[in-house]
Ligand SMILES: Cc1cc2nc3c(=O)[nH]c(=O)nc-3n(C[C@H](O)[C@H](O)[C@H](O)COP(=O)(O)OP(=O)(O)OC[C@H]3O[C@@H](n4cnc5c(N)ncnc54)[C@H](O)[C@@H]3O)c2cc1C
């Protein structure tokens with residue numbers, strides 16, 4: 001492991017100034033991803049700026065509705081918060097479906113959004129990987145890719161984003177706030193992750209050295225009736241091979257509002273807008289839900305060994321929407 005400096009950030013402007021002056025420095029949240037990658041040599045920062053003591057650890061109601069979640073709120077505190085559980089239950093469920101209790105106690109909201117892919121080639125510095133070493137190639141396209149992308153990938157990288165939290169935040173139109181040496185900025189989560197294209201090493205639209213300060217959820221009454229379902233290869237402590245965050249509003253047997261996002265299918269949490277368009281105004285039936293899933297998955301381009309994900313995501317979507325429908329009827 002390369003030697004590195006460590007310092008605790010005392011305030012936001014001081015933290016941002018360190019990264020502005022030293023592009024080799026990185027912010028440290030819970031360290032549950034960054035430190036692992038430093039041990040294997042994937043990440044080699046010269047300095048870590050620990051942001052956990054910054055005053056960014058609260059969850060507050062926004063006047064007019066919605067929630068502002070500080071970037072250093074831990075995953076455990078986020079999932080346990082009464083307002084999150086009441087108004088955005090799929091978000092609490094998504095967070096609880098990730099990692100383990102110990103990891104969730106350490107992991108932060110900012111770090112979760114910026115965690116790196118779990119592609120095995122990315123994690124192995126003896127292998128080529130366009131994301132880690134631009135221009136070196138993507139062995140996953142022809143190699144081990146059973147848990148790689150079916151949507152929005154390119155021949156340059158077929159990795160998926162591993163966050164569960166990000167899938168629910170995407171369904172609910174979250175906005176990321178950040179601070180740089182030039183001042184504050186905001187990015188809707190829909191624009192936060194960049195398309196893969198031929199630059200898979202450029203993962204987000206965050207400016208260089210930006211500190212995420214908060215994530216804001218706008219008011220969304222539909223989110224109060226939402227659910228997150230995750231499929232994984234063992235019952236706990238595993239990343240998704242497919243997941244769905246869904247919210248549904250039904251009136252007189254017709255879908256009047258819907259939110260849908262998919263996880264573990266693309267380089268970013270995937271908002272299923274084509275499916276939402278099919279849902280709203282249609283009868284609240286399993287046939288509609290299957291048609292909605294099909295509309296979204298029509299764009300799927302599975303690889304040799306991951307076509308199962310298309311069927312999995314279709315079934316998962318129908319199952320989650322049907323569960324939400326049955327709850328409405330009760
Ligand atoms: C065994 C294991 C299983 C896991 N399972 C799951 C799972 O099922 N689902 C899931 O979603 N996740 C899972 N995770 C990942 C875990 O959720 C992430 O490691 C964690 O959320 C990262 O948060 P952190 O605060 O520890 O980030 P760190 O490791 O501290 O940082 C990650 C990245 O974010 C940057 N960063 C951190 N905070 C900020 C900030 N405020 N502003 C700007 N940059 C920042 C860092 O510089 C770094 O690049 C698992 C992890 C492990 C080790």
Ligand code: SF4
Nearest residue numbers: 119129138157158159
């Ligand atoms: S899928 Fe992406 S992360 Fe994995 S080897 Fe290819 S370029 Fe690297």
